[in-house]
Amino acid sequence: MKSEGLIKKSGRKIWQKWSIAIRIIPLIILIATLKIISHNYGLEVIELNALFTSLVAGTIFLIGFLISGVLSDYKESEKLPSELSASMKSLFDDTYTIYKSKNTPTALEFIEFQKSFYSSLVDWFYKNEKTESILKKISDMNHFFIELDKEGIQAGYIIKMKNEQNSLRKMILRIDTIRDTDFIGSAYAILEAMGFLIGCCLLIIKIEPFYASLFFTLVVTFLISYMFMLIKDLDNPFDYSQNGESGTEISLKPIHDLKIVINDFI
Template sequence: MESKELINKSAKKIWQKWSIAIRITPLIILLALLKILTHYLGWEVLELNALFTSLVAGTIFLIGFLISGVLSDYKESEKLPSEISASMKSLVDDTYTIYKTKNTLTALEFIEFQKMFCNSLINWFYKKEKTKVILKKISEMNHFFIELDKEGVQAGYIIKMKNEQNNLRKMILRIDTIRDTNFVDSAYTILEAMGFLIGCCLLIIKIEPFYASLFFTLVVTFLIAYMFLLIKDLDNPFDYSSNGESGTEVSLKPIHDLRKLLIDFI
């Protein structure tokens, strides 16, 4: 059983590492066939010149601009699942403390609510629940705070839990903004156009010997296509509904670990 899990983990890591390269393999094969076709049909009508190298350099500059922009959001996104898990764990700990000291039914019901909320949160990451539903459930915590206040729970506990509730709301809204907003749509458009132009030019540029021409055509196309897809993936690190928890998606392990912890809690 352990060896099977080890094999699955190894296969998952390999897929995560090479997923983008595998996705663009059909494009590279198509371009290789087209390059061979244009060579034997005599359609290589352009000579390598400084204008073409300037176009490639400009594309690389644009790629650098885009990746520096999306990396800042990605670095922030990496922290959010852990921070959400920490806020929820703090809520659970405070509620458990109240339950043990006051032996109140409201605290026990609140713990059960938090268990259900954790499941709903994972469904939300996979877009099985809408953002407004999650926000409504966060607001429903107020009902438990009101009841706990009526039962004489210290104000310090309730204020602390209200702060964690507010933190959860802010992080949910931040994730929703990141996954529904592209970095700069117009920049993606010009990058797509420049990549397409470079690919077309490489097909009709004559470089001797032919195998060197074929090699550089495939290498340049591979690098541009790979970086474009990498930037698109980094721009939405919460796209679990399409890609699952693989590739460049931010790990949800902290939230999964919390859910496992809550299953047998109390």
């Protein structure tokens, strides 16, 4: 059983590492086929020149501009699951302390509510629950704070839990913004157009010998396609509904680890 787990883990790592390259293979096969057809039917009518190399260089520059932009958001996104988990853990700890010290029914109800909220949060990451629903549940925590105040719980505890509630709301909204907003859509459009033009030019450019031309065509196509798909993946590091927790998606391990804390709470 242990060896099977190691095999699955190593297989998952390999897929995460090469998933983009594997997804590009059909495009590479298509380009190779079209290049062979173009060569056999004498459609290679353009000679390699400086204008074409300038087009490739301009595309590489634009790729560098885009990837530098999305990386800043990606670095910020890496912190969000851990911070989200820390805020929820802090809420659990404070509620548990109140329950054990005061034995209040509201604290116990709040613990059960947080268990339900955790399940909803995981569903939200996979887009099985709407953002409005998650935000409403965060606001519903106010009912428990009011009851705890009526039961005479120290204001310091309630203020601390209110701060964690506010932190949860901010992080949920930030994640929602990152996954639903593309980085400069017009830049993606021009990159797609330039990539398409380069692909078309590669099919009709004549380079001797033919096998060198075919190799050059496939390498350039692979690099541009790979970088474009990488940028698209980095632009939405929370796309679990489409890709699961693989590839360039941010790891939800801190959130999953929180489940152990929740189950052992009472």
